[in-house]
Amino acid sequence: MGAKVYRALPGFRLSLGFALMYMSLLVLIPLAGCVIKASSMTWDDFWITVTDEHAVAAYKLSFSVALIAGLINAVFGLLAAWVLVRYDFPGRKLLDGLVDLPLALPTAVAGLTFRTLFISDGWYGKYLGFLEPEGSVGHWFGPHGWFGRNVATLDVRAHDGPFAIVLVLVFVGIPFVIRSLQPVLAEFEAELEEAAAILGASRWQTFRHVILPALLPAWLTGFALAYARGLGEYGSVIFVASNIPGETQIPPLIIVKQLQQFKYEQAAAIAIVLLFFSLLTLLFINLLERWSRRYDPAR
Amino acid sequence: MFRSILTAGVLTILGSVVGCSPKTSEHELLNVSYDPTRELYAAINPAFVKDQASKGKQVSVNTVHGGSGAQAGSVINGQKADVVTLALGGDIDAIARTGIINPDWQKRLESNSSPYTSTIVFVVRDGNPKNIRDWDDLVRDDVKVITPDPKTSGGARWNFLAAWGYVTLHKKKGDNEATEFVTRLYQNVLKLDTGARGSTDTFIKGKQGDVFLSWENEAFLVKKLSKEKLQIVYPSVSILAEPPVAVVDRVVDEKKTRALAEAYLQFLYTDAAQEIIAAHGYRPINAEIRKKHAKAEADIPLFTLKDVVGSWDQANERFFADRAIFDQIYRKKGS
Amino acid sequence: MLSNHAANQRIIRKDPLLLRALLIGFTFLFLGFMVVGPTLNVLYQAFYLGWDVFAAALMRPDVHSAFRVTLIAAFFAVAFNMTFGLAAAWAIARFHFRGKALLTALIDLPFSVSPIIAGLIFVLLFGTYGYFGPFLKDTLGLQIIFALPGIILATMFVTFPFVARELIPVMEALGPEEEEASRTLGASAWQMFWYITLPNIKWGLLYGVLLCNARAVGEFGAVNVVSGRIPGKTETLPVSIERIYEGLSEEAAASAFAVATLLVAMALVTLVLKTFLEWKTLNDLKASQKEAAKDAA
Numbered sequence: 001m002g003a004k005v006y007r008a009l010p011g012f013r014l015s016l017g018f019a020l021m022y023m024s025l026l027v028l029i030p031l032a033g034c035v036i037k038a039s040s041m042t043w044d045d046f047w048i049t050v051t052d053e054h055a056v057a058a059y060k061l062s063f064s065v066a067l068i069a070g071l072i073n074a075v076f077g078l079l080a081a082w083v084l085v086r087y088d089f090p091g092r093k094l095l096d097g098l099v100d101l102p103l104a105l106p107t108a109v110a111g112l113t114f115r116t117l118f119i120s121d122g123w124y125g126k127y128l129g130f131l132e133p134e135g136s137v138g139h140w141f142g143p144h145g146w147f148g149r150n151v152a153t154l155d156v157r158a159h160d161g162p163f164a165i166v167l168v169l170v171f172v173g174i175p176f177v178i179r180s181l182q183p184v185l186a187e188f189e190a191e192l193e194e195a196a197a198i199l200g201a202s203r204w205q206t207f208r209h210v211i212l213p214a215l216l217p218a219w220l221t222g223f224a225l226a227y228a229r230g231l232g233e234y235g236s237v238i239f240v241a242s243n244i245p246g247e248t249q250i251p252p253l254i255i256v257k258q259l260q261q262f263k264y265e266q267a268a269a270i271a272i273v274l275l276f277f278s279l280l281t282l283l284f285i286n287l288l289e290r291w292s293r294r295y296d297p298a299r
Numbered sequence: 300m301f302r303s304i305l306t307a308g309v310l311t312i313l314g315s316v317v318g319c320s321p322k323t324s325e326h327e328l329l330n331v332s333y334d335p336t337r338e339l340y341a342a343i344n345p346a347f348v349k350d351q352a353s354k355g356k357q358v359s360v361n362t363v364h365g366g367s368g369a370q371a372g373s374v375i376n377g378q379k380a381d382v383v384t385l386a387l388g389g390d391i392d393a394i395a396r397t398g399i400i401n402p403d404w405q406k407r408l409e410s411n412s413s414p415y416t417s418t419i420v421f422v423v424r425d426g427n428p429k430n431i432r433d434w435d436d437l438v439r440d441d442v443k444v445i446t447p448d449p450k451t452s453g454g455a456r457w458n459f460l461a462a463w464g465y466v467t468l469h470k471k472k473g474d475n476e477a478t479e480f481v482t483r484l485y486q487n488v489l490k491l492d493t494g495a496r497g498s499t500d501t502f503i504k505g506k507q508g509d510v511f512l513s514w515e516n517e518a519f520l521v522k523k524l525s526k527e528k529l530q531i532v533y534p535s536v537s538i539l540a541e542p543p544v545a546v547v548d549r550v551v552d553e554k555k556t557r558a559l560a561e562a563y564l565q566f567l568y569t570d571a572a573q574e575i576i577a578a579h580g581y582r583p584i585n586a587e588i589r590k591k592h593a594k595a596e597a598d599i600p601l602f603t604l605k606d607v608v609g610s611w612d613q614a615n616e617r618f619f620a621d622r623a624i625f626d627q628i629y630r631k632k633g634s
Numbered sequence: 635m636l637s638n639h640a641a642n643q644r645i646i647r648k649d650p651l652l653l654r655a656l657l658i659g660f661t662f663l664f665l666g667f668m669v670v671g672p673t674l675n676v677l678y679q680a681f682y683l684g685w686d687v688f689a690a691a692l693m694r695p696d697v698h699s700a701f702r703v704t705l706i707a708a709f710f711a712v713a714f715n716m717t718f719g720l721a722a723a724w725a726i727a728r729f730h731f732r733g734k735a736l737l738t739a740l741i742d743l744p745f746s747v748s749p750i751i752a753g754l755i756f757v758l759l760f761g762t763y764g765y766f767g768p769f770l771k772d773t774l775g776l777q778i779i780f781a782l783p784g785i786i787l788a789t790m791f792v793t794f795p796f797v798a799r800e801l802i803p804v805m806e807a808l809g810p811e812e813e814e815a816s817r818t819l820g821a822s823a824w825q826m827f828w829y830i831t832l833p834n835i836k837w838g839l840l841y842g843v844l845l846c847n848a849r850a851v852g853e854f855g856a857v858n859v860v861s862g863r864i865p866g867k868t869e870t871l872p873v874s875i876e877r878i879y880e881g882l883s884e885e886a887a888a889s890a891f892a893v894a895t896l897l898v899a900m901a902l903v904t905l906v907l908k909t910f911l912e913w914k915t916l917n918d919l920k921a922s923q924k925e926a927a928k929d930a931a
Contacts, residue, residue, distance in 0.1 A: 104901035106852025376761035
């Protein structure tokens with residue numbers, strides 16, 4: 001799109017005016033209220049609140065589980081997108097349709113069903129006893145196991161622990177990577193691959209040097225979207241995490257706790273930190289999208 | 300065709316908006332209560348409605364349940380509760396501080412405005428496989444405990460205070476020992492649910508933990524209703540939990556429901572309600588009815604909040620505020 | 635987000651059979667475990683105690699009321715956010731102005747903000763001690779939070795980006811030529827919108843509406859904070875599911891999942907409609923391409 005201004009078209013003022021007004025009323029003014037609330041604290045109070053050990057641990061948890069879930073989705077998403085676009089097999093259409101289910105299924109329902117799936121007599125939990133601290137695998141990562149003694153203790157339970165949060169975040173993030181990759185994969189020009197093959201590239205070389213670079217922007221965007229979704233997720237996490245401060249407590253829960261102690265300034269302070277990180281993530285995604293359009297002749 | 304469907308849809312929805320806009324009526328009460336009273340008020344409300352009907356009045360009562368602190372917060376922020384029936388006096392004090400409830404609320408009804416009391420007991424699995432008898436067993440390395448988060452659950456605050464009182468009042472040790480005791484206890488906690496009901500679910504359906512630190516009434520109901528066989532263990536000593544009730548003055552004056560709201564709370568003290576209270580595992584304050592339902596094993600010495608820490612203000616400041624003792628427990632663990 | 639399978643399978647692009655089988659197997663396993671399993675589990679839990687418990691749960695008056703409140707909130711969220719989406723997409727895709735990039739980024743903000751924050755800000759604004767709450771209540775007698783308007787606002791906030799996000803790329807891809815032509819031929823602004831723009835973007839618009847609706851129907855965190863959660867009055871379906879699940883009786887969990895099947899059913903309908911819309915868009919696109927080719931020839 002050039003720098004052309006379509007003066008012939010009507011409704012610029014009306015549409016932009018309405019969009020700005022609506023956005024201000026619904027999003028900006030309420031968020032500003034949050035900032036005003038927090039600004040009634042002294043800077044020291046603000047700083048103590050947002051750098052509290054448990055708050056910091058909660059941000060870290062949120063970032064790391066969202067990151068791990070995003071990475072898992074990036075890997076499996078690439079795989080699934082590849083399979084769904086390139087292969088023809090019975091059930092493909094159905095599988096393709098199911099990819100969007102996590103977008104349509106309410107997160108509270110997702111949280112509840114994951115909670116019942118992974119408890120010790122749930123459909124999955126029944127077979128995952130080895131991940132429990134008493135189980136064979138769980139023991140390695142516990143304080144007495146090899147991994148726990150020599151590297152770090154890890155809670156690998158599929159329920160209540162950080163891995164339980166990763167699992168639900170993988171669920172809510174599934175559509176993003178797949179849906180970002182599919183159109184790019186589908187429009188990928190066969191000629192390029194053929195040329196690579198004729199020039200003597202192996203399949204792996206073709207994938208690594210021809211296909212992957214073309215996929216990269218969309219792949220990154222999908223990953224970033226899944227990550228952003230994971231950062232903000234609440235409804236499902238709250239049902240599966242064990243909420244131990246400093247371990248499995250996500251930042252929104254700290255806001256809830258501050259609210260329940262009637263400390264609205266502190267709640268607003270934490271909210272501002274989260275807003276800030278959300279904005280950063282979105283800015284990053286926007287940059288990524290712009291960067292990915294760099295070579296796109298259509299734009 | 301499409302347009303007519305659309306129009307019909309819009310009209311239906313607009314119609315139902317009008318139909319369901321909150322009408323406040325002077326014959327309708329909203330009781331904002333805490334987590335484990337769901338079954339209790341589900342039984343009391345119809346009894347009250349029937350009682351009013353016998354006096355020729357058509358009334359209805361709605362009840363909302365949730366974490367006690369969250370509920371107090373919602374009333375402070377404008378939830379139109381006619382009466383609050385919360386887990387601890389501190390939460391009603393918090394509402395009273397904003398002027399919505401008169402400061403003398405606790406003196407307005409019998410027995411510090413608590414029509415029922417309860418205590419904190421242990422729920423263990425059938426046969427008590429870990430042989431949990433008393434508070435000291437909760438800090439054993441091989442015992443996993445389920446209790447809600449004191450920051451969000453009223454019942455959990457009573458749990459914490461009971462453990463604290465066990466050390467300072469029963470064993471007559473100092474604050475350092477008590478801090479160490481609760482630290483060890485909370486390090487055995489597998490999951491801090493936000494409400495008492497969440498913990499019940501974790502222990503029963505989630506099959507997690509060896510012992511569930513619970514309200515006596517919740518333990519009673521869980522034992523009665525759960526498929527799994529459970530046992531209630533009474534420790535050597537526990538705390539007298541007094542969940543108070545109060546009329547929300549500003550709301551009832553605005554909605555003109557004061558008479559009804561006061562009648563509702565008075566009803567809790569009647570024999571009929573006290574029977575329902577006893578049947579749901581609470582301790583009625585009516586001595587006769589309590590005696591009728593009392594069980595021998597439940598007769599353990601109980602200390603009060605006042606014995607442990609003085610008042611809710613002091614309890615919150617010392618134990619539950621930001622960076623107070625409860626927060627310190629999980630801080631030591633991490634760093 | 636079109637899944638365009640137009641690319642022909644050429645021999646050279648075919649992976650070895652073993653690899654193909656392996657990858658297909660992996661995909662089935664991944665989506666099976668992560669999507670199909672959890673969904674089937676909802677149905678299994680719902681019917682765990684038999685049809686009677688399931689039916690009884692769906693007949694509860696509080697569930698009906700929650701259903702109605704959910705639909706109302708979703709209706710307003712869709713109506714407002716659709717209007718916003720149209721306006722924003724028109725301004726962003728058809729005009730250049732300063733701060734466009736910022737506007738685009740801000741539109742996405744509610745997407746990555748925790749719904750708890752959405753709840754918090756409306757409490758801060760409209761609570762008894764909020765910035766506007768006392769004024770609205772004293773002068774207009776309006777109760778925002780702990781009543782239907784609060785539920786609607788919170789739902790509108792969390793579903794804010796959905797229509798705009800879908801429409802902006804669609805409008806950008808279409809380009810302004812047809813609209814400009816219609817104006818040159820003397821169409822009024824309204825005629826241009828009604829006869830050119832709307833037919834061109836209708837499937838994209840519907841798709842955005844669908845996503846917006848799905849999210850609105852399922853919103854939990856924000857609504858939980860502001861709704862007041864009075865059974866039969868200010869509860870939405872997700873909130874009532876949590877409450878029912880927390881009952882102590884044996885039927886509690888099964889009843890909660892029974893209500894959840896309502897939401898699963900809505901989700902599945904959404905998916906079917908969505909697939910249909912994608913197919914429609916694809917067909918339209920192909921048809922217009924064919925016409926363009928014909929014109930060229």
